[in-house]
Amino acid sequence: MEILSLIQSDPLVYKNxxxxxxxxxxxxxxxPELPVVSEDDLIGTITSKNLxxxxPKVKIENLLASHIAEKDYIKSDVNSELSYLAKEFLSKKRFIACIFKEKFIGYVQRRRLLSFLLDSNEEIKNYVSKDFVTVDLEESIKKIIKLVKNEVPxxxxxxxxxxxxxxxxELYFIIFVSNYAVRKIERDFETLRGDERKILKMRINQAKLRKLKEEGKIVHLPPLTVADMAKNNFLISETQTVGDAxxxxxxxxxxxxxxxEGGVISDLSLLKALV
Structure with a gap:
């Protein structure tokens, strides 16, 4: 029943x-992934990667969430073991698992399983991956956009x-919610009013964008450079613990x-400790 403490039912995307x-x-x-529902039935999930x-390939004016909901989502019973969920996340590399108790009742974020590892004193060195590509802090954001399709950290x-x-x-998410995707999305701009209209209009100057962020009306600012995107850096040592990570x-x-020391450690690699 450990899953119960992790379930959330908001936000949801509705089919229309x-x-x-x-x-x-x-x-x-x-x-970066949300469930798509029709009343209380689950249709599928929608991901920033897919979006x-x-x-670039479609006209989005009449495109609804139900048209692009993906069926290859993780499905789990509310009584499933944590180890089962961890294995499903490792296998399918999705961000959420949809939870059922006869019918859909909510979903669990992959990352929230890490709450069961907070007390682990095991060093992270056994979970560090050397599978990554490098980009210099001064590179153009366009390089990031090209590299993300390789599906490598x-x-x-x-x-x-x-x-x-x-x-x-993370990169697909940033690309989708930021300026790169907005040029395509702005075709629907006139359908919005008020604050949502302000949030979408990414062509306004950076000072106004930052003011919107300070007021809590927008979360992500459009990354202009790799340095801008990486402003809040996170670095850990191999001698630190799984709980620290x-x-x-x-x-x-x-x-x-x-x-x-060189390498990366992901939430997926840490989930191996739960299997």
Whole structure:
């Protein structure tokens, strides 16, 4: 019954929601995957990765969430063991698991499973991955956009040393909610009013954007450079513990952390400790 403490039922995407609505929900909740429902029935899930790949190819004016809901989501019974959920996340690499008790009752974020590892004193060195590509802090944001399609973590270097890291999921999320995708989304701009209209209009100057962020009306600012995107860096040492890494990921909504000695550690790799 440990799963019960992790279940959430908000936010949800409804089948007739526009991509504008989806974008704003993801932006405010910092979730790169959300369930799509019709009344209390689950249709599927929608991911920022899929949205980034779709946007350049389609006209979105009449595109609704139900049109692009994915069926390959993780499905779990409310009584499933944590180890089962961890295995499903490791296998399918999704961000949420949809939970059922006869019918859909909510979902569990992958990262929230890390709350069961906060007291672990095991060193992280056995979970560090060398599977990544590097990008210098001074590189163009366009390089990040090209590299994300390789589905490999990106380690950001500053003066040749590890500085911070981003998972493909984090990058697809940032790309979708920020300026890169807005050019396509703005076709639906006139359907919004008030604050939502302000949040979407990314062409206003940076001072106004930052004011909106301070007021809590927008979460992500459009990254202009890799340095801008990596402003809040996270770095951990191989001698630190699994609990240390889990705490950083939970507190700062990170899926991956750069390792000082060279490498990255992800929430997925830490979930192996629960299997």
């Amino acid at each position: 929601d526009s991509l504008i609505r989806v974008r704003n929900l993801m932006n405010r909740s910092l979730l 980034v790949n779709i946007l 990106i380690l950001i270097l500053k003066d040749g040393q590890p500085f911070t890291a981003f998972s493909p999921e 889990a705490k950083i990921m939970l507190n700062f909504n990170k899926n991956i952390i750069a390792v000082k």
